[in-house]
Amino acid sequence: MTLPTHLPYSGIATFARAPIVQPDGDWRATFAVLGIPFDIALGFRPGARFAPRALREASLRYVPPFSDLNGKVWLDPAHSSDPLFVDAGDVVLPSLEPELARERITQAARQVKARCRLPVFLGGDHSVSFPLLRAFHDVPELHVIQLDAHLDFTDVRNGTRYSNSSPFRRACEELPNLVHVTTVGLRGLRHDPEAAQAARARGHTLVPMEEVEANLEAIVTALPEGRNVHLSIDADAFDPAVLPGTSSPEPDGFTYALALRLIRGLVRRHRLVGLDLVELAPNLDPTGRSELLAARLLMETLSEVYDAGH
Amino acid sequence: MTLPTHLPYSGIATFARAPIVQPDGDWRATFAVLGIPFDIALGFRPGARFAPRALREASLRYVPPFSDLNGKVWLDPAHSSDPLFVDAGDVVLPSLEPELARERITQAARQVKARCRLPVFLGGDHSVSFPLLRAFHDVPELHVIQLDAHLDFTDVRNGTRYSNSSPFRRACEELPNLVHVTTVGLRGLRHDPEAAQAARARGHTLVPMEEVEANLEAIVTALPEGRNVHLSIDADAFDPAVLPGTSSPEPDGFTYALALRLIRGLVRRHRLVGLDLVELAPNLDPTGRSELLAARLLMETLSEVYDAGH
Amino acid sequence: MTLPTHLPYSGIATFARAPIVQPDGDWRATFAVLGIPFDIALGFRPGARFAPRALREASLRYVPPFSDLNGKVWLDPAHSSDPLFVDAGDVVLPSLEPELARERITQAARQVKARCRLPVFLGGDHSVSFPLLRAFHDVPELHVIQLDAHLDFTDVRNGTRYSNSSPFRRACEELPNLVHVTTVGLRGLRHDPEAAQAARARGHTLVPMEEVEANLEAIVTALPEGRNVHLSIDADAFDPAVLPGTSSPEPDGFTYALALRLIRGLVRRHRLVGLDLVELAPNLDPTGRSELLAARLLMETLSEVYDAGH
Amino acid sequence: MTLPTHLPYSGIATFARAPIVQPDGDWRATFAVLGIPFDIALGFRPGARFAPRALREASLRYVPPFSDLNGKVWLDPAHSSDPLFVDAGDVVLPSLEPELARERITQAARQVKARCRLPVFLGGDHSVSFPLLRAFHDVPELHVIQLDAHLDFTDVRNGTRYSNSSPFRRACEELPNLVHVTTVGLRGLRHDPEAAQAARARGHTLVPMEEVEANLEAIVTALPEGRNVHLSIDADAFDPAVLPGTSSPEPDGFTYALALRLIRGLVRRHRLVGLDLVELAPNLDPTGRSELLAARLLMETLSEVYDAGH
Amino acid sequence: MTLPTHLPYSGIATFARAPIVQPDGDWRATFAVLGIPFDIALGFRPGARFAPRALREASLRYVPPFSDLNGKVWLDPAHSSDPLFVDAGDVVLPSLEPELARERITQAARQVKARCRLPVFLGGDHSVSFPLLRAFHDVPELHVIQLDAHLDFTDVRNGTRYSNSSPFRRACEELPNLVHVTTVGLRGLRHDPEAAQAARARGHTLVPMEEVEANLEAIVTALPEGRNVHLSIDADAFDPAVLPGTSSPEPDGFTYALALRLIRGLVRRHRLVGLDLVELAPNLDPTGRSELLAARLLMETLSEVYDAGH
């Protein structure tokens, strides 16, 4: 009889039951998880600060290895020489002080990135993508692929340049190596005209949600193969029916299957150098399915990265 | 740097931050909103009385003008000579007394209708559509287009003629100018045979949900162009996955996109004279996405009306 | 004026307002409902113990007869010589003692099965399908058709052979007459390789969710017509957007319409001898739509059985 | 080993597992329960329509007999010649029609009252106490003792004479035998001055909450012993900390112990002829403790009545 | 028959149905309400941003005038020459920028304070008390009386000087006229020793919760009569049983009655120049009783202020 192991609700919750490390510790891993429980830069319903813990807990329903009905196995720690996963905990953030918070996020992200094949960042609101991207200042020709209902390329929103509406605007200003942004899933009702114009002027690719399904292949192949890509997944890219736990839902978004198809295509074609999942607000979904879906998506994405082998 | 404005959760909540008026005051506007917090005529789970306030709050995420990724702008108050929106508050209703309540609803609706291009009524359960429609007794050849999972054309339900199952039956009886009803999205399990027969005998158009998508164009063009239309949107027309906050959900309803396509077609082809959104029960959806979707739908509908210009 | 009857929230809740009987009482009926409020064999979020009562309450929105927009009537008690429905209550279960619980479930299921055309079992977690199936030991060439995100054919999970991951493994071991299992809707991430191999070795049909829609006809006709079928519906077969109230949701499952199409095909082609609905956890869905959908599904399934007449 | 019996969440929920009867059936019992799922006469948060079922379910944690730590046993069905409990279900109510509803409530209450030692009425909002009291028109010198945060003696509220603010005003007008009302627990902020004056003019006893504890004995002995008493318990008499599930909570109300002490004193001194518990709104308390407390209070009250023997 | 008026859930929600004014408008009033929906300076569970709207809605159950069982009337607008109440809306706040936010809060507070007898501020987290108090820089010998479980006198918390742990430290530093702070209800587990020492060094009065009841009179009379007092009520001063909707609850706090007794004593003895209620998080209390209690407390406090007449 097999030995009992922890059921998903049992045991101290680290991501996929990975060992805990310090961001600046002495470790190497294929995938390293870092939480950024920061949500004071959003403009509607808070709660993304609770996402890193919720994702850790949800990940325990999806601990690798995975296997399909034919016995094919993915993401098998037993076949990996390196540790497959480590959990670097959460960035230690100050209260309130946004600039200091951004510094600490960038610093921890740099430390984690230097020690693993792919860092996996658990937001937090979308403003954290800016300090996270600063950790990639040394990546040649960096591309961002963003799944999102909103553009998040606004210069100034309501008196600030650092809200969750502006991360990619700031990143493009500060990172000369960030050459291109592809935003997929757009369907807000009040797109900032200046932001859209600025994005287009930079040559960014903007794909409204209603055009995604018909153009999936084209979106995947729009970039020449083998680019260095940071993938940023905003929870509100998803249809609120499948992922209601987010601050600013917009109807008619991604299903899980469609998002996975897009991500698979991108991951197989390009080299993922960074990955963040943001704007998940577990407190807004009492059914718990939002974090379960997000955790599964991360796991299947990482399986693809591992299989792609580049 | 732009001046800060209210975030959606800030400020006294009027619809789209419109100025407050009295239904019988001295004002003119393109769109005037009137709430009818009445829900004692439904037969299952109450809560629609809370909808007018919830819709006002949700509308603050969708305050016009709107703009697309190409910079096109809709519903721009700056380009409007008239005030675009006013909020006429809620009808002052008695406790319990249904007949008095209906009188007051009709009276307030008449007052509002007389002062604006299009009155927008926020229910309330579906029984309020009858007293609302009485305010349109003077509209020549009035058509009702109803998005609904249920027929709501029952003569008597459980001892009453004025429940949320009967508004259109009563309206057809009392309003000689109400010449036709189109009901789209039907998928209840216990359609009242007498009601269906009566509706068909009057020549009404009844479209089951499973036939909507394939026949969208036909539904839109079924009526000769330019009819005077009151549009009544029951929240349970929507799929409960996308709008769970309603008393009597039925599976497999409208997505947001499909509803919007239908409404756009209708609004462009006909002249909307009245609009109600009913049976939204915010207390039944702790994720808050039900009222956000409904508020966005109203805003996009009004954009179309404004653009249609008739 | 019609006499008032109970609204759905009124009156003691028996399934479809059926008379109450004892499982071993002196009665005959077309359909007999039996609840099994047992949920200690699942490995994640409990609550299925509350499903039998929740389904009884939800069934009151869908009390037969049903009628469509053309006046066609189904499941009309008035046209039935036998009582159409009885409610046999819940199995009286011990605390904690799993083996004793299984015995009592089998015994009560046998008693109910002997007195009706079709027993309808309301779980409980999926482990109850094993003791339920034992009541069908005397059915020649029994087939199981299972709608489920997971295989539930695991030999041993976490130290036990009787969890909700193993009911069909146990049933196949103990019931020589159980000749075949068809599992439709599979989409877990960690299918047990040994279980999948064992199922395939027995010739079971395993249909991943993404292949269901394209192969609906083939799934229905895979078995020669007229088989004796026990239909087991796991709530997690459904998309969590439409049925969030379940312990272990997996994204991208059945819509209501698709499930109904599949079930209709199966019911018309085969002879349903047993039906269970399991893993519904009403406590995990504060909107209440999960049990409403499940109750409606049961009612439409029974309409089909009744119409099929075999 | 003892035979298993139903756990509280198991089995069809009748009050205390009592047999089901029709209000006008052929039965006799000591206590008969009747539900009145009517809540359209309240002016704030609905949900009392769900109370009868919630109380039935909660009662299953408190099924008699009861026993203390010394082995003393109360309310033992085994020692009762008559059936101790029956459950007469809910009054069959029309939709919306308040007057018809009141008639049916009075009629069913009369039928139940005629067949038992003490009818136990489960509201419903407080407006139902008026039609319930009409069933006691033949009781000589009827006294009402009311536990309530509010006076409920208003003549007209917001256009109606039959809301949950007026039941005792109407009862005093229509029932010449209703000689006196004692209201205990008053602590609203906007007592209707006319109502207070009218109550005092009739000689009613009004006890503010802050005077209850110090005057408990005096309240009990204010009436000469042996009066015929209808006890009406409004859920908002309780402190919202201990019973949050009610439409209009007011801080600093009864604890359970204090309410029980008062009720015990009254029940031992007088003859209880009727009992109602109203304004319980289970939908407003997700912890479920409101209905558990109310069910326990009913059970302990009935124990006292049984012991008092008069 | 009296004319219907709005029920509490009806009508656009301004505080106590007061007219809306701009903070810098042309108006005078006895009481003016200003909301500060700012909650990014707290260190645990957000939600206080939703409090101003929730308090406005809850206030509608407690619209003056009030009257007791003897017909005595308080806070009667009919007997007031000035407008009794105005609602100045919420401060228009920037996203994220804490310093700019504090400036705007102070500015709006000054404007409101200059136009009324007593400004009533609705937080927001407790950090807003610092910018609010800056509006009282011109009040001679200002005293703060603070009801709170925590000291909120910390110099620096987790890298910031402006969190909700520091408002009174900052205020004492910047306002020479702030001569004394009385903090009542202390019961945290980790009082900052430096903060306690600093407060004592300034001569502040610190009263642990367990000493409040026995020393109520002493607390009230500790200050010489007639001081200018700003009263700051932290929602976590209350027992979480009576007010669960707050970020950082601590057991065994104020009951409503005890808080009201203390406040009455203070208000009668001193001159209230400012009043804030902070740290109410309506999203954390699904029963809604937290905001109802807070709204009632404000109303009864204002009644006392009005009666005191100074």
Place this chain on the structure above:
Amino acid sequence: MTLPTHLPYSGIATFARAPIVQPDGDWRATFAVLGIPFDIALGFRPGARFAPRALREASLRYVPPFSDLNGKVWLDPAHSSDPLFVDAGDVVLPSLEPELARERITQAARQVKARCRLPVFLGGDHSVSFPLLRAFHDVPELHVIQLDAHLDFTDVRNGTRYSNSSPFRRACEELPNLVHVTTVGLRGLRHDPEAAQAARARGHTLVPMEEVEANLEAIVTALPEGRNVHLSIDADAFDPAVLPGTSSPEPDGFTYALALRLIRGLVRRHRLVGLDLVELAPNLDPTGRSELLAARLLMETLSEVYDAGH
């Protein structure tokens, strides 16, 4: 400026941020925490399986050292030679198999107990106290002090001897060194007469809740000083108003202050050898205050143990 540290919602949640150890690892500590996420032995509402994680998270608001308003410091890790806390994670439990589960609980408890001054066990339902107590078989003259609404000394409940109604009965049978049980807070309505008699026959002390406050000193001094005590705290000992998150609440229980006074007295007089907190069901309290109170109680209890020094 102090360095930022984690806010309570940040960082991987171990109890009080303690280092993680294996139960059988190479470590020593003053206090060691072990979770037992087992809740299939209760008879009403499940959820205690979620308590160990919830308590870990809640403990992060109460990380020692603690300090009062006078600067006195408790439980200061800086002044401790040994590690003050370790977190031994949760017992690895099988699915369903109760006997195997009990074995593993006893084994892990023994391992933890052998390595620390005081093991702190986080249930789980109350059935876990039996396997936990087996780990204390070698403690001379063991006393159990139990805070509980219910006796939990039943021989057989509903077919099982191992439910959460029987832990102390089983422990007394199997542990000759368990000489005495004191149960404080009893207030169930259906005390098992046989259990009460058996407890009294063994000389146990049974204290009903209503006698606790008046007899606090007597309860504390009932045992001769210096006994070896295992303290078992059932969450339902508390008043449901202050701790609603528990399966089977009973009104009028302990306040936090009263429980703490009792525990302080006991801890100072006796030698605590074991401590468990059970029956906390975080899923039943959406306000989160239940686990916050329980975590604080544990922390203050441990402070007393540390100070007592024996």
